[in-house]
Each structure stands twice: as C-alpha cells, then as structure tokens.
Amino acid sequence: MTEAELALALTALAMLGLRLAGLAVAGALRPDHPFIAWAAAVSGATLAAFVVLAVAAPGGMLATVPLPARLAGLAGGLAGYALLRGRLLPALLCGLAALVAVRWIIGG
Template sequence: MTEGWGPLLVAALATLLLRATGLALAWRLPATHPAIAWAAAVSEAALSAWVVLALVSPGAFPVAVRLVGAGVALGTFFLTGRRLLPGMATGLAAIWVADWLLR
C-alpha cells in the first residue's frame, strides 16, 4: 500500500464502521438518541478532516484547482438538497476538468 492511500483507507473504514454501527442501532434506538447523534457527528468529522487535508496538503493538483473543485462541490451539495455524494462527485470531476484545462 502506498503512503498516500493509507490515511484515506483508514478514514474510509472508520467512517463505514461508524455508519454501520449507527444502522445496526437505528432500529432499536430513536433518531434523537445521543448514541445516534454521536455516531453521525464523528462520521461527519472524519470526512470533514479528510476534505480539509485534501485541500491544504501538498499534492498533485495546484491549490487553485482544488479550491475550484471545493466550490463546485459545495454548490452542488446545496443545490441537490444537501446530498453529499453528488457534491463530492461533481467536485472531483471539477478538479479533473480544471487541471486538464490548465495544462
């Protein structure tokens, strides 16, 4: 495993584990239970940390390209009713397109 993929895989597995735990408990606990709120908060925090690291850490894409992707992702997130997956997918696509246009 390369050095760059390790932290991403650990964060993804931690997020999946927390979401799976939340799903397993969801049918037993009310949606307002503190354990459900905690699992959702930790899962979102892990994803947020990864996104911030992806924006500010040195990488293959210039910071300006990453900021364009973040802007597109945020706009899509709000335009689709706060749906995370479409926002992340369009943000990643915007990074690839912006990088291609600048080369």
C-alpha cells in the first residue's frame, strides 16, 4: 500500500467514524435537546463561512478567478434566484455565466 492509499484509507475511516458518532450521539438524545440545536447552528454557520471564504478569499484553483468575477458570479446567481422565483438550476447557470462573462471582460 502506498502512502497516498494509506492516507486515503485512514481518512475514509475517520469520516465514517464522524458520521456514525453524530448519529449515535443524536440517537441517545431527545429530538429537542439543546445539543441538537447547537449542532444545527454550527453546521449552518460552517456552510455560511464556507461560502464567504469561497467568494472573498478562496484557496487553490478558485483563487485564479479574479475577485470581481467571483462577486459577479454570486450577484448573478442571487439576482437570477430572485427574478426566477427560487428556481435553483437556472439561477446557478446565471451565476456561472456572470462569472465567466466578467472574467472575459476584465481579461483576468
């Protein structure tokens, strides 16, 4: 087994452990237990932080997209979502089109 395979196997086990532990802990609690409300708040906050970081300060390849294009992508998606009354797929395509268009215009 190579090091990459070993790292992957151990990570996969850790992921399954996290998921099973979450189900087990919640299974032992009342559905209205504060810990469950806390876990939902942490999950929602993590998701929001993920979106803010992806737009404002991404890592990896997304960082090669200039900030104005990322902002245009977000604004285009949200505008599409509002105008199309909450239809996700067309709104998503609006956002990606806005990102590509602004990137092309500014030549970044």
